[in-house]
Amino acid sequence: MRHRLINATVVVAIIAVSFNSLAQQAPQEPPAALVEAEAVRTELIAQQIWVPGTVVSRTDSSLASEVPGRITWLADVGDLVEAGDVLAKVDDHMLQLDYEQNQANIAIWEARVNLLSRKQKRFSSMAEQANTSKDQLDEVVAELEIAQQELNQAKVDKRLTEYKLAQSEIKAPFKAMVVERIQSPGEYIAVGQSLLRIVDMANVEASIKAPLSAVPFIQHGLTVMVRSGDKQSSHPIRTIVPVGNSRSRMMEIRVQLQPGDFAIGSAVRVALPHSESHQGLTVPRDALVLRKSGAFVYQVTDNNTAKQIAVKTGIGMGDRIEVVGDINAQSPVITRGAERLSEGQKIRYAEPTQQLANI
Structure with a gap:
């Protein structure tokens, strides 16, 4: 019994010493x-002002036909085309017939010119020997001149028909995307009637309307912030048109964008400086x-x-x-x-x- 009391006393002493030791330790620093x-x-x-704008392509074109006729083929919306690719074809049957007629007219007038050339030589020889009048020679010379001009006109008509044949295929003037079909295959079109709308997707910029009061604080090449929704990025000012009107007092500024940054046609806001920096x-x-x-x-x-x-x-x-x-x-x-x-x-x-x- 006495041994148990001694052991219990020892344990209590050890615990007391441990508590005293912990109590004497310094408080720990908070974790990093x-x-x-x-x-x-x-x-x-x-100071900055946020002005509204619209993303546009620098080249947004409606293509028209230079020749009348029925549309036989038309590119689809969404097609990506290179410069020179065919976008539309117009029926060229009548133009082919005109071309054959031009060739026939050229042959006719070439024969006429050859005939009159030989006739002129004969009359010139006879006039030297006084076997014909000068009036007859002058008439032959005049007829030859008229025939040569008719031949030239026939050749011009042929080149014009060749040009129209080439224009019966409407080609892309630049690398672009077809975004709208204004006409459809099978329809008859007149000269100058729009067929397609194409947009250059590589040259994109923001067209913004800004107050004329910002003119002293902006310049070409100045980098500005462009925002659309949660997306924003910095881009340079490409050009400034410091001309407004008496009603709006607003001018146009074009900000150069990178292809794919913002969709063409989307609304953006641009931050412009409006005070000395x-x-x-x-x-x-x-x-x-x-x-x-x-x-x-x-x-x-x-x-x-x-x-x-x-x-x-x-x-x-x-x-x-x-x-x-x-x-x-x-x-x-x-x-x-x-x-x-x-x-x-x-x-x-x-x-x-x-x-x-x-x-």
Whole structure:
């Protein structure tokens, strides 16, 4: 019984010593927070206005026929064609008959010219010997001249028929897509009547209407933000037409786009500068932490800890915003996970391979 009491006393003593040891240990630091970060940028900043526009092709054509006739074949909607490919064919039966008639007329007038040429030679010889009058020789010369002109006219008619035969096949003037059939096979068309609509899919741009007040702040080649729905990208201004009217006070601006970025005909919005620009620091909007006391951001220090910095916001530029404060332009700002951070807390990146120097 006494041995049991001794053992129990020893166990209680060991437990007490363990609790005392744990109580004397220092509290552990909170674990490193998982975050994402992006760089601070130094860039030109200006007030912006968003103006509406439409995506268009620089070449959107309705093709017409230069010859009348019945359509025998027509390209289908959606066909992609190269320059020179046949898009439509017109019945050329009557043109073939005209061509044969032209050949016959040429043969007739060639025979007439040959006959009159020989006749002129004879009359010229006779006139030298005074065996004929000069009036008769002049008549032969005149008839020969008329026959030569008729022969030339017959040859011109033949070239004209050849041209019409070539135009009975309507060919693509550039690489394009057939987007609309205005006529259908079997229909009879007149000269100049539209057959197809084709669109150049490679040369695409945005046509936007902007206020004339933006003229002092834009220029050719200036890169602007183009947005459609959730998609946005930067593109250069191709040309500016600084001419408006007394009602709208609006001008046209064309922004060069890349094929496939936006569908032709879709609506877009374009951000244009509307004030003088200045150099400033911008951060992603997601980096801002808003509180009643004001706005601040967290920057990453050299030892991968979070540093809280109070800032004042300035001009917004798309998904970035100007900030003024004790910002280090060389250190990244935290864009994800900042709401849960505290001053001096250790951080780690969402991507294990992401390093501070690469942000």
